[in-house]
Amino acid sequence: MTETDVSGFRFAGVACGLKPQTAAYGGRALDLALIVSDAPCSAAGVFTQNRFPAAPVLYDKQALQANPTAMRAVVINAGNANACTGEQGLADAAAMAALAEAELGLPACSALVMSTGVIGLPLPMGKVEAGIRDAAGLARSAPPGGYAQTGRRGRPSHDGVQLAAQAIMTTDTKPKLAARAIGPASLLGMAKGAAMIHPNMATMLAVVVTNAAAEPATLHAMLRRAVNRSFNAISVDGDTSTNDTVLVLANGLAGPVDPAAFEDALTEVCTDLAQQIVRDAEGASKFVTVRVSGAVSEAGARQVAQTIATSLLVKTAVYGGDPNWGRVLAAAGRSGVELDPAHAALWFAGDGGAEYQVVAASAPLAYDEAEAARIFACHDLLIHLDLGAAAAEATVWTSDLTHDYVSLNAHYRT
Amino acid sequence: MTETDVSGFRFAGVACGLKPQTAAYGGRALDLALIVSDAPCSAAGVFTQNRFPAAPVLYDKQALQANPTAMRAVVINAGNANACTGEQGLADAAAMAALAEAELGLPACSALVMSTGVIGLPLPMGKVEAGIRDAAGLARSAPPGGYAQTGRRGRPSHDGVQLAAQAIMTTDTKPKLAARAIGPASLLGMAKGAAMIHPNMATMLAVVVTNAAAEPATLHAMLRRAVNRSFNAISVDGDTSTNDTVLVLANGLAGPVDPAAFEDALTEVCTDLAQQIVRDAEGASKFVTVRVSGAVSEAGARQVAQTIATSLLVKTAVYGGDPNWGRVLAAAGRSGVELDPAHAALWFAGDGGAEYQVVAASAPLAYDEAEAARIFACHDLLIHLDLGAAAAEATVWTSDLTHDYVSLNAHYRT
Numbered sequence: 001m002t003e004t005d006v007s008g009f010r011f012a013g014v015a016c017g018l019k020p021q022t023a024a025y026g027g028r029a030l031d032l033a034l035i036v037s038d039a040p041c042s043a044a045g046v047f048t049q050n051r052f053p054a055a056p057v058l059y060d061k062q063a064l065q066a067n068p069t070a071m072r073a074v075v076i077n078a079g080n081a082n083a084c085t086g087e088q089g090l091a092d093a094a095a096m097a098a099l100a101e102a103e104l105g106l107p108a109c110s111a112l113v114m115s116t117g118v119i120g121l122p123l124p125m126g127k128v129e130a131g132i133r134d135a136a137g138l139a140r141s142a143p144p145g146g147y148a149q150t151g152r153r154g155r156p157s158h159d160g161v162q163l164a165a166q167a168i169m170t171t172d173t174k175p176k177l178a179a180r181a182i183g184p185a186s187l188l189g190m191a192k193g194a195a196m197i198h199p200n201m202a203t204m205l206a207v208v209v210t211n212a213a214a215e216p217a218t219l220h221a222m223l224r225r226a227v228n229r230s231f232n233a234i235s236v237d238g239d240t241s242t243n244d245t246v247l248v249l250a251n252g253l254a255g256p257v258d259p260a261a262f263e264d265a266l267t268e269v270c271t272d273l274a275q276q277i278v279r280d281a282e283g284a285s286k287f288v289t290v291r292v293s294g295a296v297s298e299a300g301a302r303q304v305a306q307t308i309a310t311s312l313l314v315k316t317a318v319y320g321g322d323p324n325w326g327r328v329l330a331a332a333g334r335s336g337v338e339l340d341p342a343h344a345a346l347w348f349a350g351d352g353g354a355e356y357q358v359v360a361a362s363a364p365l366a367y368d369e370a371e372a373a374r375i376f377a378c379h380d381l382l383i384h385l386d387l388g389a390a391a392a393e394a395t396v397w398t399s400d401l402t403h404d405y406v407s408l409n410a411h412y413r414t
Numbered sequence: 415m416t417e418t419d420v421s422g423f424r425f426a427g428v429a430c431g432l433k434p435q436t437a438a439y440g441g442r443a444l445d446l447a448l449i450v451s452d453a454p455c456s457a458a459g460v461f462t463q464n465r466f467p468a469a470p471v472l473y474d475k476q477a478l479q480a481n482p483t484a485m486r487a488v489v490i491n492a493g494n495a496n497a498c499t500g501e502q503g504l505a506d507a508a509a510m511a512a513l514a515e516a517e518l519g520l521p522a523c524s525a526l527v528m529s530t531g532v533i534g535l536p537l538p539m540g541k542v543e544a545g546i547r548d549a550a551g552l553a554r555s556a557p558p559g560g561y562a563q564t565g566r567r568g569r570p571s572h573d574g575v576q577l578a579a580q581a582i583m584t585t586d587t588k589p590k591l592a593a594r595a596i597g598p599a600s601l602l603g604m605a606k607g608a609a610m611i612h613p614n615m616a617t618m619l620a621v622v623v624t625n626a627a628a629e630p631a632t633l634h635a636m637l638r639r640a641v642n643r644s645f646n647a648i649s650v651d652g653d654t655s656t657n658d659t660v661l662v663l664a665n666g667l668a669g670p671v672d673p674a675a676f677e678d679a680l681t682e683v684c685t686d687l688a689q690q691i692v693r694d695a696e697g698a699s700k701f702v703t704v705r706v707s708g709a710v711s712e713a714g715a716r717q718v719a720q721t722i723a724t725s726l727l728v729k730t731a732v733y734g735g736d737p738n739w740g741r742v743l744a745a746a747g748r749s750g751v752e753l754d755p756a757h758a759a760l761w762f763a764g765d766g767g768a769e770y771q772v773v774a775a776s777a778p779l780a781y782d783e784a785e786a787a788r789i790f791a792c793h794d795l796l797i798h799l800d801l802g803a804a805a806a807e808a809t810v811w812t813s814d815l816t817h818d819y820v821s822l823n824a825h826y827r828t
Binding site: 021049050051052053083084085086119120122124142241312313316317319320322325326329330332333334335336337339344359361363364401402403405406407409 | 747
């Protein structure tokens with residue numbers, strides 16, 4: 001990924017003791033990130049559909065409804081999800097936003113909040129407050145219009161974006177950033193992983209900032225479509241968390257841009273981040289693209305692709321390098337989408353190589369088992385199912401189901 | 415399970431070379447079962463919803479529609495599923511039924527067919543035909559009104575029921591039988607496992623025979639309800655196969671019985687078999703009962719319970735002995751059922767012990783982590799979620815997700 005300067009945003013990542021402390025970062029793991037805009041932002045969000053939404057999700061929905069045109073900051077903590085925390089959790093989420101606003105001299109209701117980590121435990125607000133003060137101080141002292149300084153090992157630096165992206169990680173093994181330029185403007189996004197994670201569930205969080213100008217309603221519509229084709233098109237283990245959130249903030253300092261080009265760039269940034277999440281999924285050893293074509297509708301194609309991508313039998317076959325086309329057909333057959341069993345065709349491809357057909361008219365061809373096995377030994381695998389009904393299609397990305405996944409998720413909480 | 419004599423049914427299990435041969439059974443694995451009734455049977459079936467149904471599923475649906483009142487036999491082979499086999503597969507399924515009818519001197523369209531095993535390969539009809547002739551010969555020579563003789567190691571014996579139940583196994587480690595008496599009549603059921611299985615997918619098959627009298631329409635309605643509360647209430651890996659079939663045959667030789675008692679007995683036999691399948695699931699180390707109460711509808715309760723039972727994170731937590739209530743709530747929250755997050759309560763219990771509450775009003779209680787861990791170390795685990803909305807409830811049974819499951823399903827086909 002190429003980092004692009006997004007004028008008017010400052011970033012900070014600090015350690016405030018919410019994560020278990022490690023030798024990295026002078027014994028303090030980064031766990032609180034702050035993103036601040038010098039100018040008011042149009043903002044929009046897409047949130048988890050889980051019926052037990054965490055406190056920050058509820059807070060952000062209200063804040064975006066109240067003030068969609070003048071957002072200024074996002075404060076994000078890792079290590080504690082502030083989920084299943086009742087009334088106290090709601091009060092704590094509001095207090096996080098209010099403290100960030102006060103420390104940065106911003107108006108009321110201009111900060112959004114995201115949390116990820118352990119659920120069911122109250123936020124240790126003393127630590128969180130110290131972290132927000134620390135991060136706000138760094139952001140205030142950052143050069144205006146550029147990336148913020150950060151408190152890594154107490155020394156100021158200019159890699160605030162990298163360190164903010166590190167601060168929101170839980171069991172991610174690397175920070176996830178993506179950027180695109182659109183004329184004079186640019187977009188920068190950061191995300192953390194989607195897998196539900198030891199020792200408790202974790203969450204998919206993403207923030208995209210841009211200096212392009214956009215109306216909140218337009219931004220929201222574009223974000224919904226972009227999320228459908230990116231974060232909603234990945235599946236690691238089929239579970240969606242209480243905290244999943246994608247935010248976009250547009251401060252307009254670079255002026256208006258072509259809406260179609262903007263939506264393309266937003267979709268690309270979201271897709272780039274989503275694929276990074278799958279590649280870094282817990283215990284994953286392979287990256288799988290499931291493409292379903294020949295469908296009656298994009299929604300139907302996506303439903304078939306999602307069912308294939310979440311099938312334990314498909315995911316274990318990918319792990320084992322078994323070109324088991326029967327499991328792919330069986331998963332498609334139980335997806336709930338109306339299919340004509342006479343017309344299914346299936347191809348496999350590995351590491352960007354040519355597609356190799358193994359099934360036509362829903363019955364196996366006399367294919368070369370060794371070639372199919374060679375393809376299934378590749379790290380990047382394409383499973384392409386054509387339903388032979390019409391022209392709609394959808395693509396979903398997933399990982400395999402491995403012994404490591406079981407180990408990571410079965411381990412008793414400590 | 416107690417075997418009950420079901421008058422007028424004969425059983426045979428023979429080896430015809432469809433399964434890989436092993437040292438057991440004199441080097442020949444049983445792989446073809448025959449069930450024959452001395453009198454015409456009312457019959458009904460419930461079949462897979464998979465959009466790629468196997469040939470025997472299509473054949474049986476037509477046969478039951480054509481002749482629901484005078485069925486006489488069921489022929490079942492393991493080792494080859496006759497699925498994704500096109501027109502040839504349909505012809506082979508019909509030929510299996512026709513040969514059984516001819517060998518047994520039965521009228522046309524009086525035999526049903528079930529297959530399980532490898533998919534996408536044509537049935538080796540020479541072997542199947544030899545097996546059917548062999549099994550029919552044994553059934554003809556069996557004492558009338560009793561269990562059939564069988565060809566185990568070439569010697570006649572009277573354990574035809576056991577050997578028929580063995581012949582339909584794939585990776586099941588033991589035959590599955592259940593029986594109930596209702597006054598002068600009785601029911602006897604046999605089943606094979608639901609897990610999708612190395613080297614290809616396998617299938618859940620079950621047959622229940624009874625000498626009670628029942629009309630086909632009544633039988634079908636009772637079977638649908640019984641299957642909903644038994645075979646449809648178990649989940650091993652969320653995949654449903656192309657071949658799943660449950661049949662019931664009633665020859666009426668014991669006369670009519672109380673319908674409510676009959677349906678209870680049918681549901682009990684199906685539930686007994688379904689639980690045996692979960693207990694014998696591939697790689698399973700634990701047996702989990704998920705009970706969801708306090709729901710607005712039984713369907714909603716079942717949907718929540720199924721979502722919990724198929725959550726990879728819940729299943730790995732059970733495997734790891736981690737009383738991770740957050741994963742249970744998160745799964746319930748994404749089930750698609752409307753929930754009031756303020757009212758969820760959660761209990762755990764182990765090996766039939768008392769229920770131990772860990773969550774009230776959707777937030778964790780100050781429970782004893784050691785006691786919760788002790789419960790989660792038990793082999794038989796109860797997860798009881800109350801939604802606090804109304805009085806409907808449903809129960810689902812499942813297994814855990816283990817390293818062995820991954821190993822069994824990832825292994826390359828040989």
